[in-house]
């Protein structure tokens with residue numbers, strides 16, 4: 307089924323991948339996944355001419371589909387291996403989940419807005435992507451299926467919730483944008499052993515907030 311969609315503007319995706327290489331993305335798994343997934347699937351038709359611009363685009367409910375560079379950079383930081391179990395928090399459009407899935411990992415993803423959850427679930431089913439998607443507050447992780455090799459938070463957090471660290475395997479990696487509501491630092495945490503973690507900080511990004519128990523307390527649903 308995905309092959310039918312591959313015909314949607316492959317040349318534009320090749321150009322995007324070339325740009326991403328120039329910007330420092332080198333993980334071939336990630337670049338290959340970006341090459342395969344038409345971004346048109348996730349956005350409104352009125353935005354199709356911007357589908358392969360390297361920028362975030364609006365989706366429903368004041369949320370965004372992340373910039374391709376951001377998706378690629380975060381995925382690359384996770385250093386995924388075939389068969390890894392990966393938890394994504396903030397499914398949104400489902401673009402990042404599908405990129406992960408094409409990196410040959412088992413994907414679990416959580417979304418708090420029911421309409422976005424339903425839309426992404428339907429998209430995964432339609433395209434035959436075997437992605438486990440859950441509705442709820444992902445700020446507490448998804449303990450049901452722990453431990454994970456990697457956790458990716460795709461919304462801004464004030465700090466990394468300890469609950470998430472506990473759901474990582476030893477040597478597991480967590481990537482999250484950490485900061486205030488306006489600007490966040492991409493942060494990578496490695497769980498070294500039961501007690502020890504290591505943290506590295508990367509460049510600045512702008513994400514919509516993670517709203518929930520261990521995130522921000524804003525209600526944007528009205």
Ligand code: SAH
Nearest residue numbers: 371396398399402417418444460516517518
């Ligand atoms: N990964 C997405 C980008 C998501 S934008 C993509 O590729 O399109 C961030 C998403 O996180 C939004 O859809 C928002 O509703 C969701 N979100 C915010 N707080 C959340 C929480 N506590 N649990 C789960 N999802 C959350």
